[in-house]
């Protein structure tokens with residue numbers, strides 16, 4: 001008889017946790033039980049799963065003992081504290097950044113490096129959302145032509161910063177519309193460099209994640225990425241402007257062919273209607289979208305493109321679920 005799995009979501013009331021909950025309703029994983037937990041603040045809340053109403057319980061290490069797969073979507077601090085306990089009992093799929101660069105933890109985008117799953121030791125990390133969307137778009141070129149250098153600027157949605165940043169965008173926008181004086185940090189009708197700490201060299205934590213995680217996923221320490229990450233007043237779905245320098249000679253048609261063959265990547269270009277990917281069209285979609293694909297006339301073997309994807313899905317919950325589905329398929 002097929003095995004059924006006891007599943008736990010840590011952080012089930014958050015943006016990623018809520019997406020995961022709804023994706024689990026249609027997963028191929030046979031689910032025996034689903035437990036949803038969050039912080040003490042959510043005690044007494046409930047969530048819907050299929051026709052059932054499930055209570056949100058407070059995170060407690062005892063929950064790991066009756067669980068086969070635990071998804072961690074409650075931030076790096078919670079993952080760092082609880083995954084070392086949980087991994088003794090259950091497979092941990094971590095959506096936070098806590099273990100992504102740990103050499104003993106596979107960092108996986110299933111369309112790119114699912115073979116890394118074979119070597120897991122109880123913990124698998126799902127990459128940074130922006131790194132995931134970037135690699136989904138450039139991987140076909142990486143495979144076909146080799147990639148020397150990537151230059152990217154990102155346009156990241158508020159939901160990438162969790163519920164707190166969505167509230168800030170909505171509150172600041174309303175305050176601006178009411179005519180209140182805004183500060184330079186106000187988010188309504190404004191944008192700012194990614195709200196993560198800067199290194200001594202003035203790179204944000206997001207920019208460093210993008211570079212280091214991409215190298216790990218592609219097992220390519222020599223990959224050069226220059227990134228500037230920006231938060232824009234968009235609720236959902238990240239966008240990236242990307243310039244890729246390839247090692248081999250490029251023809252536009254072969255770029256299209258390589259991209260068309262990449263699972264999970266969709267070319268969206270209607271030149272007559274001037275339709276290209278936007279955060280609105282990419283929202284709630286599992287695919288990564290690419291458009292405005294053009295050769296860069298200023299540099300040999302370089303291609304420019306515009307990439308958009310729902311970072312809560314392919315950049316987080318959906319990628320995490322794909323990891324679980326793949327691990328089960330490999331068993």
Ligand SMILES: NC(=O)c1ccc[n+]([C@@H]2O[C@H](COP(=O)([O-])OP(=O)(O)OC[C@H]3O[C@@H](n4cnc5c(N)ncnc54)[C@H](OP(=O)(O)O)[C@@H]3O)[C@@H](O)[C@H]2O)c1
Nearest residue numbers: 011013014015016038039042073074075096160162163316
């Ligand atoms: N948002 C994205 O686009 C995105 C993309 C990729 C990866 N991620 C990663 O996914 C994780 C979740 O992000 P999010 O955007 O969903 O954040 P969020 O909306 O702020 O949700 C955070 C969740 O964590 C729970 N939580 C916080 N402290 C806890 C504690 N001490 N014990 C148990 N649960 C606790 C919260 O529960 P309460 O409701 O009870 O406070 C809530 O369910 C983060 O690590 C983030 O870096 C996010």
